Amino acid sequence: xxxxxxxxxxxxxxxxxxxxxxxxxxxxxxxxxxxxxxxxxxxxxxxxxxxxxxxxxxxxxxxxxxxxxxxxxxxxxxxxxxxxxxxxxxxxxxxxxxxxxxxxxxxxxxxxxxxxxxxxxxxxxxxxxxxxxxxxxxxxxxxxxxxxxxxxxxxxxxxxxxxxxxxxxxxxxxxxxxxxxxxxxxxxxxxxxxxxxxxxxxxxxxxxxxxxxxxxxxxxxxxxxxxxxxxxxxxxxxxxxxxxxxxxxxxxxxxxxxxxxxxxxxxxxxxxxxxxxxxxxxxxxxxxxxxxxxxxxxxxxxxxxxxxxxxxxxxxxxxxxxxxxxxxxxxxxxxxxxxxxxxxxxxxxxxxxxxxxxxxxxxxxxxxxxxxxxxxxxxxxxxxxxxxxxxxxxxxxxxxxxxxxxxxxxxxxxxxxxxxxxxxxxxxxxxxxxxxxxxxxxxxxxxxxxxxxxxxxxxxxxxxxxxxxxxxxxxxxxxxxxxxxxxxxxxxxxxxxxxxxxxxxxxxxxxxxxxxxxxxxxxxxxxxxxxxxxxxxxxxxxxxxxxxxxxxxxxxxxxxxxxxxxxxxxxxxxxxxxxxxxxxxxxxxxxxxxxxxxxxxxxxxxxxxxxxxxxxxxxxxxxxxxxxxxxxxxxxxxxxxxxxxxxxxxxxxxxxxxxxxxxxxxxxxxxxxxxxxxxxxxxxxxxxxxxxxxxxxxxxxxxxxxxxxxxxxxxxxxxxxxxxxxxxxxxxxxxxxxxxxxxxxxxxxxxxxxxxxxxxxxxxxxxxxxxxxxxxxxxxxxxxxxxxxxxxxxxxxxxxxxxxxxxxxxxxxxxxxxxxxxxxxxxxxxxxxxxxxxxxxxxxxxxxxxxxxxxxxxxxxxxxxxxxxxxxxxxxxxxxxxxxxxx
Numbered sequence: 001x002x003x004x005x006x007x008x009x010x011x012x013x014x015x016x017x018x019x020x021x022x023x024x025x026x027x028x029x030x031x032x033x034x035x036x037x038x039x040x041x042x043x044x045x046x047x048x049x050x051x052x053x054x055x056x057x058x059x060x061x062x063x064x065x066x067x068x069x070x071x072x073x074x075x076x077x078x079x080x081x082x083x084x085x086x087x088x089x090x091x092x093x094x095x096x097x098x099x100x101x102x103x104x105x106x107x108x109x110x111x112x113x114x115x116x117x118x119x120x121x122x123x124x125x126x127x128x129x130x131x132x133x134x135x136x137x138x139x140x141x142x143x144x145x146x147x148x149x150x151x152x153x154x155x156x157x158x159x160x161x162x163x164x165x166x167x168x169x170x171x172x173x174x175x176x177x178x179x180x181x182x183x184x185x186x187x188x189x190x191x192x193x194x195x196x197x198x199x200x201x202x203x204x205x206x207x208x209x210x211x212x213x214x215x216x217x218x219x220x221x222x223x224x225x226x227x228x229x230x231x232x233x234x235x236x237x238x239x240x241x242x243x244x245x246x247x248x249x250x251x252x253x254x255x256x257x258x259x260x261x262x263x264x265x266x267x268x269x270x271x272x273x274x275x276x277x278x279x280x281x282x283x284x285x286x287x288x289x290x291x292x293x294x295x296x297x298x299x300x301x302x303x304x305x306x307x308x309x310x311x312x313x314x315x316x317x318x319x320x321x322x323x324x325x326x327x328x329x330x331x332x333x334x335x336x337x338x339x340x341x342x343x344x345x346x347x348x349x350x351x352x353x354x355x356x357x358x359x360x361x362x363x364x365x366x367x368x369x370x371x372x373x374x375x376x377x378x379x380x381x382x383x384x385x386x387x388x389x390x391x392x393x394x395x396x397x398x399x400x401x402x403x404x405x406x407x408x409x410x411x412x413x414x415x416x417x418x419x420x421x422x423x424x425x426x427x428x429x430x431x432x433x434x435x436x437x438x439x440x441x442x443x444x445x446x447x448x449x450x451x452x453x454x455x456x457x458x459x460x461x462x463x464x465x466x467x468x469x470x471x472x473x474x475x476x477x478x479x480x481x482x483x484x485x486x487x488x489x490x491x492x493x494x495x496x497x498x499x500x501x502x503x504x505x506x507x508x509x510x511x512x513x514x515x516x517x518x519x520x521x522x523x524x525x526x527x528x529x530x531x532x533x534x535x536x537x538x539x540x541x542x543x544x545x546x547x548x549x550x551x552x553x554x555x556x557x558x559x560x561x562x563x564x565x566x567x568x569x570x571x572x573x574x575x576x577x578x579x580x581x582x583x584x585x586x587x588x589x590x591x592x593x594x595x596x597x598x599x600x601x602x603x604x605x606x607x608x609x610x611x612x613x614x615x616x617x618x619x620x621x622x623x624x625x626x627x628x629x630x631x632x633x634x635x636x637x638x639x640x641x642x643x644x645x646x647x648x649x650x651x652x653x654x655x656x657x658x659x660x661x662x663x664x665x666x667x668x669x670x671x672x673x674x675x676x677x678x679x680x681x682x683x684x685x686x687x688x689x690x691x692x693x694x695x696x697x698x699x700x701x702x703x704x705x706x707x708x709x710x711x712x713x714x715x716x717x718x719x720x721x722x723x724x725x726x727x728x729x730x731x732x733x734x735x736x737x738x739x740x741x742x743x744x745x746x747x748x749x750x751x752x753x754x755x756x757x758x759x760x761x762x763x764x765x766x767x768x769x770x771x772x773x774x775x776x777x778x779x780x781x782x783x784x785x786x787x788x789x790x791x792x793x794x795x796x797x798x799x800x801x802x803x804x805x806x807x808x809x810x811x812x813x814x815x816x817x818x819x820x821x822x823x824x825x826x827x828x829x830x831x832x833x834x835x836x837x838x839x840x841x842x843x844x845x846x847x848x849x850x851x852x853x854x855x856x857x858x859x860x861x862x863x864x865x866x867x868x869x870x871x872x873x874x875x876x877x878x879x880x881x882x883x884x885x886x887x
Contacts, residue, residue, distance in 0.1 A: 001157040005053055005107065006031050009149070011039065012048040018076050021050055021108060034070065034148040035113075037290045041139045041490050044115035049149055050108045058100040060157045061184040064107075065093045067151025068320070070291075071124060072112040078105055086360060088126060089320035089341055090367035091151070093164075095184060100155075113147025121145065123350065123357050125364035127319045127341030128283065129291070135755075135811040139490045142285050142549055142559075150292045151322065159249025160185035161208060161242050168197075168238050168256035168374055169417055172227060175220040175258070177238050183208035185244075192243040193218070198225040198236050228257025228376040229271055230312055233333035235376070257330065257376025263419050263437050266468050266537050270335075270379065274632035276533075276604045277470065277540020278575050279313035279337060280306060280556065284321055285549045287489070287560045293322040302561065303334050306546060309556070309568060310575025315472070315542045318343045318385050320368040329377035337380040337472075337542070338372060339424065340365045342407060344386060348394035353402030361403075362410040369414035381415070382424040382472075383407040386442070389426065401434055408435040424472055428462050438539075439465065442473035444754035447524035447778065448785035451752060452585040456531055463537035471532050475544035477757035478521025478567050479514045479809070480558035491550045491559075497809055504815060505802040507764045507774050515566065516776025517759055521554070522570030523669070523778045524757075529574040530581045533602035536634045543571070551810055553756065573666060577605045578629075580613055580637075580657040580666050587779040588671040588846040589644045595670070598639045599624070599655065607631040611659035613638070617652075617670065618645040626659060648672050650772060650780070671780045673770045675848045678855035682729075685714040691840045692852050700726065702858045707731045707837050715740030722827030729830045729858045731837065735788045743824055746792035747833075748814055750806070758789075758808040760818060765803045767857045768819060770849035777804075783844045786833040789816035794824075799831065819854075830858055 011029035012021060029038055035047065066073065070088040074081070080099035085092035114121040116130040131143045138144045165180040177195045191206045195218045202218035226234040240252045262269045269275060286294050293299060303325075306314060313335040316325070320341060329336050342361045350357045365383065372378055384407055388395030404422055411420045422436035430439060439462060445451035462469040482494040482501075498510045506513055525543055532541045548555035556571060557563050573579070583598040597615050612625035622640045629635055645651055653668045677692035683701045684690050686709020693704070703721045705714050710733045719742035721728050730741070738747040750758045760777040772780060789806045791797045791814060798805055799820025808814040821830045832854055839847030 003053065003055070003155040005051065005153040005155060007051075009049045009051040011035065012050065013043065015046040015048070015110070018079060018108060018110075021048055024048070026050070029148075031149045031153060032067065032151050032292070034146045034150050034290055034292050036144055036146050036148075037288065037292065041144060041290075043147065044113050044118075044145055047111050047113070047147060048108060049111060050106065052104050052106050054104055055100060055102060055155075058102050061160055061162065062096050062100055062155060062157050063093050063162060064096050065091060065154045065156070066149065067091050067153070067323075069109065069111055069149050069151075070146050071114050071126065071129075073149075074110040076108045076110075086124065087364045087367065088124070088129070088146075090364060090371060092367075096155075109149060111147055111149065113145055116145050119347075122345045122347045123360065125341045125361045127343065128317070130345065131343070136551060140492070141551055142290055142491055144290070146291045159242075159244050159247055160187075161189055161191045161244045161249040163240055163242055163250045163252040164213070165370060166238060166240050166252050166254040166374070167370075168254060170228075170256055170258055170374075170376055171260055171417070172223045172225070172258040175223045177202070177218045177220070177240070179216050179218070179240055179242075181206055181208060181214045181216075181242060183210065183212050183214075186210045189244050191249070194241045194243075196239045197223065199223070223258060225258055227271060228259040228330075230333035230335060233257065233331060233376075235330060254374055255327075255330070256374050259376050261379040261418055263468055266466055266539065268379075268419065268468055268539050275312075275335075275379075275540075276632070277313045277335075277337070277542065278311050278604075279315050279540060279542035280311050281315045281317050281473065281542050281545040282547070283317050283545060283549050284319050284325075285547070285559065291319075293325055296324050296328065298561075299325050299328045300332070302546075303328050303332050305557075305563075307332055307334050309572050313337055313379070313540070313542070314546065315339065317545075320371070323371065326372055326375040326377060330375050334377060335379050336375070336377045337382065338368075338378050339382045339385055340368055340407070340411070342384045342387065344390045346387060348388075348391040351394060351397065351399040351403040353406045358403055358406050362406055365407055365410040366414045369411055373415040373417070378418065380419055380421065381411050382421040383411050384423040386426060387423050395432060401432075405434055419468075421470075421472070428465075428469065430467070438468045438470060440470045440472040442754075443471065444474060444544075445752045446757065446785060447476060447520065447527065447782060448752075449585045449783045450785065452527065452531060452782075455528065456585075459532065459535060459538060463535040465537065468539040469537065470539050471541040473542060473544045474525075474528055475554045476521045476524035477554045477809075478518040478564050479553055480548055480555075480564065481562055482510050482514055493550050500809065500813065500815070501807065504761070504805055504807050505763050505798050506761055506805075506807075513759075513761070513776060516761070517757070518564040519566040520757065520759065520776055520778045521564065522567035525567065526570040526574040529571075530579070530583075530602075533574075533579060534581050534583060534600040534634045534636075553809070576664050578603050578608065578657060578662050578664055580655045580664060582615075582653070582655055582666070582668060586783045586844070586846075587668060588673055588783065588849075590675045590845040590848075591644060591648055591672050592646050593644050593845075594641045595644050596639055596641055597653075597655070599637045600634060601629055601637055601657065602634045603629045604632060608660040608662060611657055611662065613640070614654075614656040614658070615640050615642050616654045616656070617642045618647075644670070644672055648674055648769070669779055671772075671846070673845050673849035674852075675845055676852060678852040678859070680855045680859040682855065682858070685709055685717055687837070690855075691837070691848065693855050699724075702727045702729065704728075704855075704858070705730045705733075707835060708734060708737070710737040710740045712740055715742060718742055718829070722824040722829060725826035727828045727830065727858050729832065729854060732786065732833045732835045733788070738790070743794050743822070743829070744792060745790060745794075747788045748791040748816060749788045750786065750808070750814065755811060756809045758806050758814060760785075760804060760806050762804050763802050765801065767801075767803050767821070768850055768853040770846065770853050771804055771819075781834065781846060783839050784834040784836060784847050784850065786818055786835065789814065789818055789833050790820075790831055791816040793817055793820070793822055793831070804834075830854065
């Protein structure tokens with residue numbers, strides 16, 4: 001007999017105690033569910049749940065099961081304390097014994113949700129509850145501390161011997177079924193265990209003492225049943241029956257798949273074949289249910305879309321997801337990398353191999369792994385995530401080492417069939433990885449030549465390491481739709497972000513800005529993935545993340561699962577099994593020059609023979625091949641040369657691979673500029689030369705302040721020139737030099753680490769033709785990305801005559817001027833925070849072109865400020881993004 005106790009319960013806020021529940025005010029609440037989603041997102045502390053149910057016949061033995069209660073549960077049946085559980089994500093079972101009666105029963109659960117400032121919160125395995133509230137205060141962010149009976153509640157009847165657990169190891173070469181039993185009777189029982197798998201049956205006997213537990217392993221040897229793989233996710237059932245005396249006491253049906261996962265040198269092997277992870281991080285937040293998964297249909301839609309995109313793995317992040325999510329991944333053939341919810345904030349001073357923190361976290365680990373280990377989709381565990389990041393000294397301590405070893409052992413003891421990441425850490429750091437063979441990195445940065453060059457240098461030694469290396473977090477940001485709505489939920493962001501964009505001089509709609517940020521995100525993510533894929537020794541990557549979490553907008557879909565088309569199209573290209581890659585870190589070239597294209601091919605599938613490569617740009621095509629490509633390998637194929645167009649602007653470069661039944665086309669936006677020197681005469685402060693200019697001493701000439709040269713002396717020259725009505729150009733300066741400008745001014749540094757992306761955009765002003773007008777810039781300024789922007793020039797963050805600006809959303813919002821012009825008295829002050837001089841000296845086309853444009857504009861006639869209507873009329877947005885359709 002099986003009773004479900006889901007549905008409507010009474011909720012009593014506060015703690016009247018079990019004796020005071022009958023007189024306490026209550027309100028209805030839905031189980032399963034989190035009270036933050038239904039009642040109050042700010043509710044913390046103690047809450048009681050209560051419901052009545054009927055049991056016509058309480059005879060026999062019963063088990064009361066809670067799928068999960070967040071965070072601490074104390075359970076009472078008809079006023080009798082049955083027991084409790086500490087742990088937000090995992091199931092627990094209780095024996096109601098004689099407390100269950102015929103007719104009406106009252107079940108009450110005291111639930112404690114630890115508030116963020118409760119000292120118990122960092123002493124549990126809490127997942128993302130309360131994470132980074134210094135950056136993302138909650139509410140409105142979804143990094144709340146949550147509470148509630150959020151997984152199903154059931155009551156089932158069985159005989160004196162219960163089946164507590166079944167584990168099928170999934171190895172077709174040596175299939176075993178492990179069965180764990182408990183004797184609920186006061187007598188010694190000889191239990192007969194029968195396990196049936198497709199085509200075979202095994203039996204065993206287990207003697208169980210009164211109230212005792214037992215375990216037996218039934219060995220089936222080699223199985224001829226169909227294997228499970230992502231391409232063919234065949235599932236089987238193991239039926240376990242336990243008899244006590246002449247009666248069937250209990251049964252359990254467990255679904256499993258036949259597949260293996262192993263570490264071999266620097267690779268992961270799935271079913272004996274190299275497996276290269278193409279993954280996205282999934283946080284498991286939803287618009288309606290918050291930190292709980294919605295119904296099965298929504299999960300199916302999410303996983304199916306991820307698979308259609310070309311991802312072969314999902315990283316379920318710092319949370320034991322609803323088992324239905326894993327069921328769906330089993331059925332659809334989506335591999336899963338499961339995190340254990342052990343993460344910051346944690347009680348660093350209490351870390352060690354023993355103690356309450358270690359015991360709680362190890363118990364949560366064991367419970368999650370035991371719950372989920374029969375799912376063939378699960379191929380990898382992460383025992384911890386970034387533990388020690390909020391307190392660096394703790395990671396160097398003996399206590400941390402003991403704790404890390406304890407967590408790793410807890411996973412491997414519960415499941416010896418899968419590899420384990422010890423602490424999914426921000427840097428490989430093998431000296432502080434004590435047991436795991438796998439190294440990880442979480443590296444974030446802006447789309448720039450400097451960052452891609454740094455990333456290549458950082459990954460190269462670990463790609464050559466004899467251990468598997470996973471780039472398990474990286475990724476950039478792109479805004480979701482910002483359409484306004486009425487009756488917005490507490491986490492809503494569109495009004496704030498839309499208003500912030502409208503306060504900038506961006507000349508087009510908010511929707512156009514959003515689309516531009518998504519194009520940026522897709523290109524940033526794809527170019528990083530290509531860098532990883534062309535290094536043979538990187539075992540896989542995981543982009544952060546599948547869906548947004550307000551106010552963290554690096555998802556490929558929004559929180560409401562609305563796709564970001566440009567980002568999705570780029571990721572679909574990056575996920576092709578065979579991918580031709582152009583290994584460049586800059587995508588701006590001079591008009592008419594020969595463009596060198598170093599071409600590699602990442603092949604994550606079988607060997608290919610006789611394939612050809614074609615590179616095409618504005619009607620000009622260069623072919624190379626045929627070549628043979630080995631299986632599961634990244635190969636450097638050739639460097640081909642294609643002439644750049646004479647026409648400036650953004651063009652599409654295509655690289656096509658054909659042959660052996662495969663056709664793949666990769667695409668890149670190639671920005672073409674004129675590098676014609678400005679040939680103007682200027683005064684120069686702070687340097688002896690300026691590419692494209694004649695340096696003169698004539699006080700009447702325009703003044704240029706070299707990069708990093710704004711000081712008291714040059715500031716006085718700036719003030720003097722402006723007062724005399726002469727134009728001044730101040731090139732890129734460090735933040736502390738802003739005080740030398742003769743107007744109120746402030747420079748703010750822009751970090752390159754994790755956090756919201758600083759989006760560069762242009763207006764419709766055409767003073768710098770090298771920059772495409774009215775565009776959210778992507779690859780165009782990669783070689784000249786600014787490190788600081790003017791966040792005050794006179795009365796505000798934007799110059800009077802803005803050419804290029806920056807806007808970065810929260811956390812730590814930044815808005816300011818990158819290139820712009822402001823009238824100061826009779827003079828005009830032109831500023832540019834793009835770092836140009838060193839790049840121009842090295843022949844960089846974009847730096848050369850922008851510098852020439854600025855000098856020509858500086859030396860030209862005083863421009864009239866153009867109206868917003870003029871800018872809108874002239875603004876031409878570049879809307880290129882990869883055109884691969886997602887099937």
